[in-house]
Amino acid sequence: ELKVEQNPLFLSMQEGKNYTIYCNYSTTSDRLYWYRQDPGKSLESLFVLLSNGAVKQEGRLMASLDTKARLSTLHITAAVHDLSATYFCAVDGGNQFYFGTGTSLTVIP
């Protein structure tokens, strides 16, 4: 079974700071997805990464994929309070997505 690990699990960061969330997975896959989930809500699609070296940016978030290292990163630049949420990476395993454990991000003033 494909395993997906995220770290850190919990992240508390000050507004204006930068940080990176890491997503490692155990088996070859060329497709990786990032989602955001607010408490009690559904998952919102953030990024779709479909090839080695793919980099996508939206606002203060930037995601990248290294399929050789089986690693994706979600970089946060100059964090603001609105980014507080849980972030999940998911790897396409064919018939299903395999989700990471999530990173709970809290941005404090």
Added chain:
Amino acid sequence: NAGVMQNPRHLVRRRGQEARLRCSPMKGHSHVYWYRQLPEEGLKFMVYLQKENIIDESGMPKERFSAEFPKEGPSILRIQQVVRGDSAAYFCASSPPVTQETQYFGPGTRLLVL
């Protein structure tokens, strides 16, 4: 274009009762997936369906759980004789026939078993 719809949003059942969760995929989407999320955890795959076909049910518990996606109407996840451990958020996702698209998630059904 309405998103993925699920109902009910919240469902309370007593142990031993049945729970029926419904999912209508986005327009034009023919692939439906069900996931379960326990508190403070990620989503775990349960089943993948296309119209009138179960493609992959490797994540479904062997007993009490079943899923269908009929030719007409929503996909249904059915849990018979619910137990407290079934309490979770159940999310449905859909995707179009073309692969490599992301999966679009519904708002979820939060099941509480008393």
